[in-house]
Amino acid sequence: MNTQFKAARAENYRVSDRSAADIRYLVIHFTANDGDTAKNNADYFAREAPGVSAHFFVDEKEIWQSVREKDIAWHCGTRGMYFHPYCRNANSLGIELCSRKQGEKYYFAPETVKNARNFVRYLMKKYDIPLANVVRHYDVTHKNCPAPFVEDAAAWQSFKAGLIQLTKEKNMTEKQVKQLIAQAKTVYDTAESVPEWGRGTVDKLLSGDFLRGTDGKLALSEEMLRVLVVLDRAGAFDR
Ligand SMILES: [Zn+2]
Structure with a gap:
């Protein structure tokens, strides 16, 4: 899957030269917008300086990268309490899924979930990250993020099951x-x-x-x- 790149403003992340082995977790988020695109988000973080960031934004059609993988995006930090013993900004990549809204409820378009699944699988392989280390922002700080995967635990389980790279004959080793x-x-x-x-x-x-x-x-x-x-x-x- 092609990923396009537009650098976030320097105020939004920390420059680092961490190695691939330092990247141990993939943290899934939602944008809490309605109808935004991956490119909208990359444009926003290139233009504004909210002091937060994510490495990737996924929508129905595209993936945009905003922070280089070896740099540290500010996506799951908290001044409050951590509920995950190990996952932090410094050892993770942040992946935002563009959301849609019906009434008061956020959801993900099926194409966005599919793109995210394929992309997360690719990242798991690239960084040798096990399934257990693919987590929700919620698992790190208990923030309601990504809401569609926090409010519907079954949807999250099904997303995680879809991350297992089944071989052609479907059998796992x-x-x-x-x-x-x-x-x-x-x-x-x-x-x-x-x-x-x-x-x-x-x-x-x-x-x-x-x-x-x-x-x-x-x-x-x-x-x-x-x-x-x-x-x-x-x-x-x-x-
Ligand atoms: Zn989040």
Whole structure:
């Protein structure tokens, strides 16, 4: 996907020469506008100096870059409390999705979500970033951003499931599955504690020897379970 570049004003970000290995997180935002374009945003940050920024803006048709990846955009910082232990401006890229509004409710056009998914997949590959490190602004500071993915958790889960690069035959490698599981936070520790809707998937992974937890515990988070179930339904674990 072609990305066009228009530099933000210097007041909006911090010049840095961080290495690719320093970029560990991708943070998803929404513009909280209605009908804006990626180019509108790049133009705005090139012209104005609000003292905030993002690396990329995505709309239905285009992606515009506003801050170079090795520079640090100001997109998820706070003077308040951080709810994510590690993700900060200094180790992340900020990606804004242009939003639309119906009544009081923000939403994303399907084409914007599709473009963002493809672009985030590309960035995950470029920087070797695991699925668990693709987060919402909300996950870092609890800001309602991106609203369409905070107010509708299922939409966020489905976006994340779409980030897994399924191979042509759709099967994930054992290493990919184990990586996914290793990223989970502890919630469900035994197969019996897994809710009905996830039981079949967990049984399949256990019998396939993918899921083995430490000290006999599964250590499977709710979020990860949802992602695994979506992948299971897509046939990712079929042998
Ligand atoms: Zn945000």
